[in-house]
Amino acid sequence: MEKKNIDWSNLGFGYQVTDKRFVANYKDGAWDDGVLTEDATITLTECAGVLQYAQTCFEGLKAYTTEDGRTVCFRPDLNASRMSDSCKRLEMPVFPEDKFVEAVKAVVKANEAYVPPYGSGATLYIRPYMFGSSAVIGVKPADEYQFRIFCTPVGPYFKGGAKPITIRVCDYDRAAPHGTGHIKAGLNYAMSLYQIVDAHEQGYDENMYLDAATRTYVEETGGANFIFITKDGKLVTPKSDSILPSITRRSLMVVAEKYLGMEVEHRQVRLDEIGEFAECGLCGTAAVISPVGKIVDHGKEICFPSGMDDMGPVTRKLYDTLTGIQMGRIEAPEGWIVEI
Numbered sequence: 219m220e221k222k223n224i225d226w227s228n229l230g231f232g233y234q235v236t237d238k239r240f241v242a243n244y245k246d247g248a249w250d251d252g253v254l255t256e257d258a259t260i261t262l263t264e265c266a267g268v269l270q271y272a273q274t275c276f277e278g279l280k281a282y283t284t285e286d287g288r289t290v291c292f293r294p295d296l297n298a299s300r301m302s303d304s305c306k307r308l309e310m311p312v313f314p315e316d317k318f319v320e321a322v323k324a325v326v327k328a329n330e331a332y333v334p335p336y337g338s339g340a341t342l343y344i345r346p347y348m349f350g351s352s353a354v355i356g357v358k359p360a361d362e363y364q365f366r367i368f369c370t371p372v373g374p375y376f377k378g379g380a381k382p383i384t385i386r387v388c389d390y391d392r393a394a395p396h397g398t399g400h401i402k403a404g405l406n407y408a409m410s411l412y413q414i415v416d417a418h419e420q421g422y423d424e425n426m427y428l429d430a431a432t433r434t435y436v437e438e439t440g441g442a443n444f445i446f447i448t449k450d451g452k453l454v455t456p457k458s459d460s461i462l463p464s465i466t467r468r469s470l471m472v473v474a475e476k477y478l479g480m481e482v483e484h485r486q487v488r489l490d491e492i493g494e495f496a497e498c499g500l501c502g503t504a505a506v507i508s509p510v511g512k513i514v515d516h517g518k519e520i521c522f523p524s525g526m527d528d529m530g531p532v533t534r535k536l537y538d539t540l541t542g543i544q545m546g547r548i549e550a551p552e553g554w555i556v557e558i
């Protein structure tokens with residue numbers, strides 16, 4: 219397979235069009251079989267449910283080239299099941315989970331020339347999404363939907379790759395108790411744009427959101443879950459019904475316990491205890507593990523002992539083990555790696 223002529227090592231986290239994408243339509247109460255198409259555009263009625271009432275959700279996963287040259291993706295079944303949860307909460311028809319995984323594989327296969335080579339630092343980001351495509355003007359679900367998957371080669375989500383980032387505690391909330399924070403609804407991201415633009419203008423890389431009810435517990439950022447490492451080497455990750463159940467975070471909990479012999483705590487994390495942790499990071503498909511060096515809470519700086527130059531030593535071990543599994547250097551737990 220001849221790869222495209224792309225400067226893989228200098229890719230940022232951006233979109234570039236690739237050769238084929240998957241499209242399936244839901245009409246009269248059923249999904250069609252779906253096809254791969256070269257057409258990267260969408261034509262919609264001006265009154266489509268997605269345009270009027272933001273009836274849309276999405277997923278994100280990656281494909282990798284392994285050390286021995288295979289193309290694989292990581293736990294796509296969990297993306298399929300999380301997308302089902304998103305669809306149910308948004309009154310959208312579930313795309314069958316087995317067909318979701320098959321369509322992911324078909325899209326990667328059809329764009330294999332864009333899967334970055336092993337060791338390049340880049341990966342193929344895969345974006346499944348669904349939206350209400352028929353006209354709605356009263357507030358109600360659409361009757362028709364489109365499910366699509368495209369892919370695009372990407373580099374690190376944060377400029378600087380593995381350099382520690384700085385985060386601020388945000389005064390706005392991301393998700394309400396009993397709201398939609400636990401699903402991947404487009405609306406959760408639309409309402410975070412004001413805050414992220416402001417954070418960047420103020421010199422921060424990301425926002426830390428707190429629980430909306432009491433503003434005392436750590437939730438997540440706009441696009442990743444938090445991980446913390448205690449001074450005695452435990453992994454602590456925030457637990458809340460209003461954060462997205464990150465597949466990376468769930469995988470890291472297994473990696474920490476089963477591969478690295480660490481203790482793992484998944485529990486509520488108070489804002490006023492984070493200064494006691496030795497290391498902090500963000501985890502997600504796009505973020506992988508991005509180390510956090512500093513968190514600023516209204517002028518008060520919380521600087522982690524791991525500093526602003528490098529990933530902390532425990533975060534590094536987690537990172538190396540997780541990416542080792544994803545790139546085929548380390549044996550994966552049963553079912554985690556799906557070959558294309």
Ligand code: PLP
Pocket residue numbers: 278438439440441442443462463464465466467501502503504
């Ligand atoms: N939290 C939010 C809000 C996200 O958008 C994402 C990205 O998908 C994550 C966490 C990380 O989830 P995952 O590890 O499944 O990519």
Ligand code: COI
Pocket residue numbers: 277278279440441442502503504505
């Ligand atoms: C992902 O990590 O896949 C996401 O969807 C996060 C987004 C901020 C890019």
